[in-house]
Amino acid sequence: MSDTSSTDLGPPATVTGQHVDPGQEESAPADTAREARRQILFTPALTIGLLITIGLLLLSLAIGQYDVFSAEGFWMFGITRIPRTIALVLAGAAMAMCGLIMQLLTQNRFVEPTTTGTTEWAGLGLILVLWLFPGASMLARMSGAVTMAFIGTVIFFLFLQRVTLKSSLIVPIIGIMLGAVVSSFTTYIALMTDHLQSLGIWFAGSFTRVVEGRYELMWLVLVVTVLVFVTADQFTVAGLGRDMATNVGLNYTAVLFMGTAMVAVATGVTATVVGTLPFLGLIVPNIVSLFRGDDLRSNLPWVCLLGIATVTVCDLIGRTIRAPFEVPVGLVLGLVGAVVFVGLLLRLRKKGGLIT
């Protein structure tokens, strides 16, 4: 079984490989003029990436236990396949961008919703709503998750400001511990209120439950995604650090607040509908900036595409490896993400980039 999984891991590697080679040729004549950068956005490489992603999404529409090409199959197609694929696109893009924003705001490459405890806070919000208002609607649960995700992210940022750190690598370690604290609270409440089982299902993020009528909230994430595209330059400047950003005329606190709010909304909504998607926000922006540098605006489409492609591939693996059953995408992602993350770390180490 594990053999098949390792061979199935092929696609993401080749996808990035194809993205890369043409991309590097393009980045050479980058003038600082705005027009020039606009042009760079739509390169042949991006088109190829787009085509591959669309191909993956079509595959996601076609694969499944139910024969959608039969007479009444089309009905099923509309109920589950299309919502699921839309959710894949939105969740993949949003979580990858969340990671990117958080990395810029904290100036730390190893930060993303799962390494700062944001997802665990969202889970706490979910459980609190389930406990205090039994039978709450999806919208109410989502509000709880978003609120707690926001509080959690603010706490983490506050901690980062208060504490002097010896090494940037400490940040994700503390974040993961913080997440463990929060999830032990969540587990406690869940145990007391007999929600342990739903918690277990939630922790392993999965697109299985995404059907018509349950995924519409995901469109909120699209708003966040568009907002990120609009405000990309401000985040790039904020990534220079508080002093530098204020120096060039940016309202740093406002941008920080906006970024935190966006991350909270995206994480909270994704947590409510799908569950946790570990490491996605970490590996995608890092791989993109390995090949393309750190210009947020021209990287954004890439981060989106790679995020979507990664989630889709992991979901396809989860769907096919044990058909007719499904393995939650969060588990596949956790496994793949851990391997890629360690690879990135060791690569950085080899170059001496992590010396502190």
Next chain:
Amino acid sequence: MTAQLDREHPRSSVRTTQDGEAQAGDEQRSWTGETSGSRSSSTRHAGPITSRKHALRYWAVMGLLGGLSLFFTVGILSFGNPMPFGSSGYWLIAQMRIETVVVIGVVVFCQAMATVAFQTATNNRIITPSIMGFESLYVAIQTGAVFFFGIAGVTMVTGLPQFLMQAAAMVLFATILYSWLLSGKFSNIHIMLLVGVVIGGGLGSLSTFMQRVLTPSEFDVLTARLFGNIGNARAEYLPYAIPIALVAGAVLWWRARRLNVVALGRNTAENLGVNHKREVMLILLLVSVLMAMSTSLVGPMTFLGFLVATLAYQFADTYSHRMLFPMSMLIGYTVLAGAYFIMRNIFYAEGAVTLIIELIGGIVFLIVLMRKGRL
């Protein structure tokens, strides 16, 4: 001049202790004695205990903890025993409860030793060995056996030789991982930590993944036979776990003075003539053994070690590991036995003991995190 010297002495000696000279007490005293004249050797306090008051406090806390431990032990053994005192039934029930007490003792021994040593080796007092993936590795091995060999795999991972094999596999894994991560030009302990954390997370995902793919009956067997908690520990492992834990603990105790030096950080330790990398690797190996024993008995406990170590630093207020180890063990025993006793006899919820400890540990963690100025 003499008066001034006298006034200066205690302060300067305290500073020396903090700055770095954490060699064992006797050597320290003779060294400082030579440089500052013979008469000060009696007034200087450069050992792990800085003053009479400090010593008094240390032993008072130890005594109090000892008393509490004794109280809870007797409580667990005798409280709510339905048979009349002295009858053969009474002793039978008490004997059955001894098992729980022993399990608590072994778990606390492992967690306390492992956490204090781990925090020393990593020179960071805010992390616990649990996040390094030791426990995930254990769970992954167990799940993997059932995954690849079916229900027959369970018998492959229970029993003495198998138990030893697993411990050996974990030590091997730890050796390879740490020697690889700590070698090379740009190695540093933070990268090792982060890689460990991520590998731990990945192994956790792998285990859950395999558990998902198991048939329900296999999964049942796996959860029933392999994972325990305080109330329902895998007591059949005790005869192997106790000696192994004792040996690992004894090695740590034996090297406690080197631990004191390692705690000063890499540069200072190397300056003082300690092979820092080798010491750290040895400590990490012993930590992995101790954590394996604890996990095999009662399953993962993330914050017990952290709670215990933090309180021990607070109360003992010394760098000496030979004073920290017993203190942390007693604190751990008091906390765990107390939680078990209270949860069992007042709230009738002994299954929630682990959760309660995690909760308290988690809160302490948050408080410590927010109060710390530098990490």
